[in-house]
Amino acid sequence: MTKPPYRHLLLLAGSMSLLWSIPGHALTDSERDQKLQESEARIQKLEMQLKNSQNAWRKTDRTLKESVSRLKINGFVTAGVSRATVDKETGNYRWKYLTKITDEWNWKSDSVAGVQFTYNIDPKWDATVQILSRFDDEFSNDTNLGVEWAFLAYRPNDKLAARFGRVRTPLYMFSEYLDVGFAYPWVRPPVEMYRVPFTFYDGVSVDYLLELGSWNLLTNLGIGSSEPGVVLDLQAKNVGTLNFNLNRDAWTLRTNYTRTKMESDDPKISTVQQGLDLLHTNGYTNQRYEMIGKNNLAQYLSYGAMYDDGTWQVIGEVGEIHWKDSLVLDGWSNYLSVGRRFGNFLPYAVYAHEYTPAKNDKKRQAVSEAALAYGADNPALAGLMQKLSNQVLAFTETQKSVTLGVRWDVSSRVATKLEVSRVFGFDKKGNHIGRFDPIENNQTVDTEVNYPHTGLKPQYVTSLVVNAVF
Amino acid sequence: MTPHIFKRLTNPLRASFLALPLFYAGAGLFSMVAPSIAHAEIAIITHPSASLDAASKEEVARIYLGKSTQIQGTKLTPIDLIEGNKTRDAFYLKTTGKSPAQVNSYWSAQIFSGKGQPPETAVDDIEMVQTISSNSGQIGYVDVSAVNASVKVILTIP
Numbered sequence: 068m069t070k071p072p073y074r075h076l077l078l079l080a081g082s083m084s085l086l087w088s089i090p091g092h093a094l095t096d097s098e099r100d101q102k103l104q105e106s107e108a109r110i111q112k113l114e115m116q117l118k119n120s121q122n123a124w125r126k127t128d129r130t131l132k133e134s135v136s137r138l139k140i141n142g143f144v145t146a147g148v149s150r151a152t153v154d155k156e157t158g159n160y161r162w163k164y165l166t167k168i169t170d171e172w173n174w175k176s177d178s179v180a181g182v183q184f185t186y187n188i189d190p191k192w193d194a195t196v197q198i199l200s201r202f203d204d205e206f207s208n209d210t211n212l213g214v215e216w217a218f219l220a221y222r223p224n225d226k227l228a229a230r231f232g233r234v235r236t237p238l239y240m241f242s243e244y245l246d247v248g249f250a251y252p253w254v255r256p257p258v259e260m261y262r263v264p265f266t267f268y269d270g271v272s273v274d275y276l277l278e279l280g281s282w283n284l285l286t287n288l289g290i291g292s293s294e295p296g297v298v299l300d301l302q303a304k305n306v307g308t309l310n311f312n313l314n315r316d317a318w319t320l321r322t323n324y325t326r327t328k329m330e331s332d333d334p335k336i337s338t339v340q341q342g343l344d345l346l347h348t349n350g351y352t353n354q355r356y357e358m359i360g361k362n363n364l365a366q367y368l369s370y371g372a373m374y375d376d377g378t379w380q381v382i383g384e385v386g387e388i389h390w391k392d393s394l395v396l397d398g399w400s401n402y403l404s405v406g407r408r409f410g411n412f413l414p415y416a417v418y419a420h421e422y423t424p425a426k427n428d429k430k431r432q433a434v435s436e437a438a439l440a441y442g443a444d445n446p447a448l449a450g451l452m453q454k455l456s457n458q459v460l461a462f463t464e465t466q467k468s469v470t471l472g473v474r475w476d477v478s479s480r481v482a483t484k485l486e487v488s489r490v491f492g493f494d495k496k497g498n499h500i501g502r503f504d505p506i507e508n509n510q511t512v513d514t515e516v517n518y519p520h521t522g523l524k525p526q527y528v529t530s531l532v533v534n535a536v537f
Numbered sequence: 538m539t540p541h542i543f544k545r546l547t548n549p550l551r552a553s554f555l556a557l558p559l560f561y562a563g564a565g566l567f568s569m570v571a572p573s574i575a576h577a578e579i580a581i582i583t584h585p586s587a588s589l590d591a592a593s594k595e596e597v598a599r600i601y602l603g604k605s606t607q608i609q610g611t612k613l614t615p616i617d618l619i620e621g622n623k624t625r626d627a628f629y630l631k632t633t634g635k636s637p638a639q640v641n642s643y644w645s646a647q648i649f650s651g652k653g654q655p656p657e658t659a660v661d662d663i664e665m666v667q668t669i670s671s672n673s674g675q676i677g678y679v680d681v682s683a684v685n686a687s688v689k690v691i692l693t694i695p
Binding site: 195225243 | 595598599604605606620621630633634635636637638639640641642643645646648649650651652654
């Protein structure tokens with residue numbers, strides 16, 4: 068505790084009176100007058116200086132306030148721990164879920180921090196940059212910085228907005244703010260739908276807002292291409308995305324269609340491709356199959372609906388990914404989330420599912436069998452062909468999960484969530500088919516590993532996070 | 538058989554999965570004692586020269602959530618009271634059904650997807666009335682007791 072300032076004043080007054088009471092040496096009247104004048108002049112000078120500096124400060128303050136009001140800084144933080152029940156009793160392997168969640172509590176999967184700067188250049192132009200920081204992987208404490216939004220926006224009127232630069236791909240309802248936990252009810256949007264290889268593109272994105280009575284229709288059209296991504300070096304070229312979002316009071320309905328040419332230079336992919344070409348040239352398959360080569364067309368189509376009246380919150384989405392001329396699986400995904408608010412608590416339940424239509428699976432089954440047959444006929448290549456067969460089958464994402472959780476709004480800018488998911492990511496034989504990956508010697512094992520029949524049962528994934536926005 | 542069952546019951550994660558419904562029930566009970574909002578009436582105000590004389594709750598809600606920039610053809614810029622103000626909390630609950638956290642959650646989605654920023658703010662009813670009365674083309678809200686002749690009331694929310 069510091070002493071109140073009046074104590075100093077009292078002390079000062081005391082010492083002053085002491086000084087006055089000391090009999091000084093005699094001064095003549097003229098000497099005294101001169102001293103008085105000098106003092107007055109000094110005081111006037113000081114007053115002028117004070118005024119000048121006050122004016123200067125006011126001016127700086129005004130300029131500062133103006134640029135501060137033009138610059139908006141917003142941020143979000145999520146700190147969270149999670150753990151999966153995948154146990155260690157599976158030979159040499161440990162397992163992880165969603166690339167970072169292991170059988171030991173760690174805070175690397177969902178922890179993320181972001182800051183966004185928006186500067187209003189003039190009433191029609193503004194510039195926005197959003198920087199994200201998150202952990203690289205579950206093995207180290209290294210973090211990486213990423214820029215997922217960076218654009219110059221032109222808003223000529225209330226209806227139209229054109230953004231030039233890096234924007235997020237609006238594949239699904241929450242894709243554009245996937246990392247802003249405070250903006251959605253769950254720890255993370257259902258992974259069965261939301262874990263896709265490309266989240267942003269560089270290009271042009273145009274919003275057009277149409278008011279239809281009390282309905283709002285927001286149309287978004289975007290074109291561009293992405294940098295090679297973290298997953299298998301996937302690069303989305305010639306991205307085209309069309310989005311309709313219809314909204315009224317508690318209701319939101321949306322649909323998105325996105326098409327892109329996928330390309331990968333990843334050596335793992337090209338090794339697989341060599342094997343597939345070998346099967347075709349030797350007549351074991353009657354057409355040339357590709358995994359991901361050059362220009363594989365991938366199409367995303369989704370529909371979503373949300374009802375949120377402040378008490379009940381119901382969200383559902385269905386999505387399809389269709390790969391043309393590729394052995395990568397077509398995928399379907401859907402989820403339904405139902406929650407009800409009790410004061411600041413929002414308990415919710417989510418069912419999520421992703422799967423592969425059987426038709427496409429037959430195609431891969433045939434390729435797998437062709438590889439095994441080729442291996443049997445050419446014993447020298449048997450090992451390689453076994454690997455190829457496994458690899459072709461490994462590109463599966465089939466998973467079901469049931470999640471129970473509760474969001475608690477601790478304050479108007481802080482929320483905490485506790486969530487337990489029961490995840491079915493293995494089939495009855497114990498084959499890994501979902502979002503689990505094996506780890507061996509602190510390395511994520513490549514897909515060419517022959518998966519052990521672990522006999523694993525449904526796994527439980529528990530997460531506790533705190534979200535904040537400022 | 539016995540050890541197996543024992544293992545099941547003591548597995549903390551499985552136990553927590555079963556315990557969650559109990560947690561929900563607890564949360565439900567807790568909510569019954571949640572604080573109630575202010576009972577005061579709220580006046581939606583504009584500049585006296587505004588060509589608009591009346592508005593609905595829904596129209597006002599749309600303006601404040603940035604879903605619209607006009608009411609019945611009259612262009613209006615919303616002004617908010619600062620966060621933590623009781624009138625503000627009551628206003629949003631009555632017009633949009635949203636709690637303060639839900640309003641921020643809504644704006645987080647808008648802000649971080651580059652779609653928009655929430656309205657500018659006034660610190661209290663007095664500043665709100667001053668701002669609205671000295672700028673045509675703005676819309677604001679205050680406790681009815683703060684209304685004076687310098688502004689026009691276009692809606693009163695009980």
